[in-house]
Amino acid sequence: MSLPSRLDSQQRQGAAQDAAPDERPILQVRNLNKRFGDGCAHCLPAHVEHPGNRCPRCGSVQACIDLNFDLYPGEILGVVGESGSGKSTMVRSLYFDEDATSGEMFISSCKNGESNLLAESAQQKRYIRNHVMGMVYQNPYLGLRMSYSSSGNIAEKLFAADHFHVGRIRERAAELLGRVEIPLGRMDEPPKRFSGGMQQRVQISKALANNPPLLLLDEVTTGLDLSVQARVLDLIRSLRRELKVAMVVVSHDLGVIRMLADRTMVLRQGRIIEMGLTDQILEDPQHAYTQLLVHSLL
Amino acid sequence: MLEVVNLTKSFELHVSQVGKVYPIQGLSFHIRQGRFLGIAGPSGIGKSTILKCIFRTYMPSSGEVWYDSLHEGRVDLAQADDRQMIRLRERELGYVSQFLKVIPRVPAVDIVAERLLPLGWSQDDARREAERMLERLRIPRKLWQAFPATFSGGEQQRVNLARAFIVRPRLMILDEPTASLDRETTSAVIEMLQAMKREGTTMVGIFHDWDVMEQVADEILDITLSGGGTMRPKPAAAGAQAE
Numbered sequence: 025m026s027l028p029s030r031l032d033s034q035q036r037q038g039a040a041q042d043a044a045p046d047e048r049p050i051l052q053v054r055n056l057n058k059r060f061g062d063g064c065a066h067c068l069p070a071h072v073e074h075p076g077n078r079c080p081r082c083g084s085v086q087a088c089i090d091l092n093f094d095l096y097p098g099e100i101l102g103v104v105g106e107s108g109s110g111k112s113t114m115v116r117s118l119y120f121d122e123d124a125t126s127g128e129m130f131i132s133s134c135k136n137g138e139s140n141l142l143a144e145s146a147q148q149k150r151y152i153r154n155h156v157m158g159m160v161y162q163n164p165y166l167g168l169r170m171s172y173s174s175s176g177n178i179a180e181k182l183f184a185a186d187h188f189h190v191g192r193i194r195e196r197a198a199e200l201l202g203r204v205e206i207p208l209g210r211m212d213e214p215p216k217r218f219s220g221g222m223q224q225r226v227q228i229s230k231a232l233a234n235n236p237p238l239l240l241l242d243e244v245t246t247g248l249d250l251s252v253q254a255r256v257l258d259l260i261r262s263l264r265r266e267l268k269v270a271m272v273v274v275s276h277d278l279g280v281i282r283m284l285a286d287r288t289m290v291l292r293q294g295r296i297i298e299m300g301l302t303d304q305i306l307e308d309p310q311h312a313y314t315q316l317l318v319h320s321l322l
Numbered sequence: 323m324l325e326v327v328n329l330t331k332s333f334e335l336h337v338s339q340v341g342k343v344y345p346i347q348g349l350s351f352h353i354r355q356g357r358f359l360g361i362a363g364p365s366g367i368g369k370s371t372i373l374k375c376i377f378r379t380y381m382p383s384s385g386e387v388w389y390d391s392l393h394e395g396r397v398d399l400a401q402a403d404d405r406q407m408i409r410l411r412e413r414e415l416g417y418v419s420q421f422l423k424v425i426p427r428v429p430a431v432d433i434v435a436e437r438l439l440p441l442g443w444s445q446d447d448a449r450r451e452a453e454r455m456l457e458r459l460r461i462p463r464k465l466w467q468a469f470p471a472t473f474s475g476g477e478q479q480r481v482n483l484a485r486a487f488i489v490r491p492r493l494m495i496l497d498e499p500t501a502s503l504d505r506e507t508t509s510a511v512i513e514m515l516q517a518m519k520r521e522g523t524t525m526v527g528i529f530h531d532w533d534v535m536e537q538v539a540d541e542i543l544d545i546t547l548s549g550g551g552t553m554r555p556k557p558a559a560a561g562a563q564a565e
Binding site: 098251254258282283300307312 | 335337
């Protein structure tokens, strides 16, 4: 299968350094690969397509294959694709939840953007994730400690980012929870007593506690009712506007992507099959799979 | 200001097995700074496709779309990378479609003001400017804090126009902006377009209403044959020279 022409022209332009000099990506990902399983001599090389990307001999699965992209400050990059296409594995690898099998990742505010963060030690990775990244999982149980207080959850993130002044931590927790419209009277209640939408908002405020320049959002609005969804979307947009946070937004909801993303990446079977301006992806999709996806939109 | 050379756009429909469709083939035209080009032709002939190729909602299949940018020099929009397009859309290019698609449950005034924030305006200044804009487009004051989803078609369209006009783009792309407006509002929009033209904005637009076209357009591009063919700019009727 040949790549659509749009991707080709992008790669050419990337090579020519066409971007304006004042623009420097905050996040660069190069040839990111993630394989589940040890792999064996019979595994097909990554560039060969085969059903399910699974090696029949050893059962290893190639979840992400040669992912390449840049993210700029204040930009929202949408990631769409069917389930099993590697969306979550990608963001989890970026957040070091999964160890990428190979590839490189650079963040401009870490070590001057020159060091491959995927090759750092576990301590360094923890430091980086606590200081410059925030992650919001689809399932709040992954991102929050449900039986701690909500303010305690935020304090945990701040402790991890080397803030130790209890008074200031409390102030910050109140400020953040206020931002996501959690009533201040309830800031010391554990999230398990909250509704799903509130839990999601607590999770967002926890992810934002250390003022990260980079936020990863994995299906944040999936499973929320529409009124809460609208509120979370508005929150995400105002965060981008006011704090200039760059975000990777994973969603299978194209409506959410249309509202949020400047650019969109389409994943299928672990590969980027198309990438471009969001309205272009939605209105003029080139790849057969993207057309199918877009035309299935209600 | 804008020079389109040999623009071709084809759609390859993989899903419905129609094969390739060629709405635009080998189209060339240009617009000079501060002029208004109207595009005319029967529906389905590819008028909107041309506009979307300029705004890069559609990726041109071949050809060149040269735009003289204030910040970035002379740019071929058909080749510009995505980041450059995002910057140009933020600062220089405006696009008004027939529909308003915005985040639900955000007040109209904020939807309009939002466009100014990436340009460095403060929240308060942006909101004041947005109110001025809504006033100019005759949206009742009591609706400013309401959600556009609850508006009538014409009101939504005016919010859409306000959103595009507020950033004072250098090149304005208009895809039937007056389609759902009554006569009075249409004349308010025409006044606004004429005022913008006096300020030096270059515009290209489609209007189904021939009266509107005559009042705003300096030149008219006739699209003749469907499925391709040639196009030629021609001078507008005498009424367009009123200024």
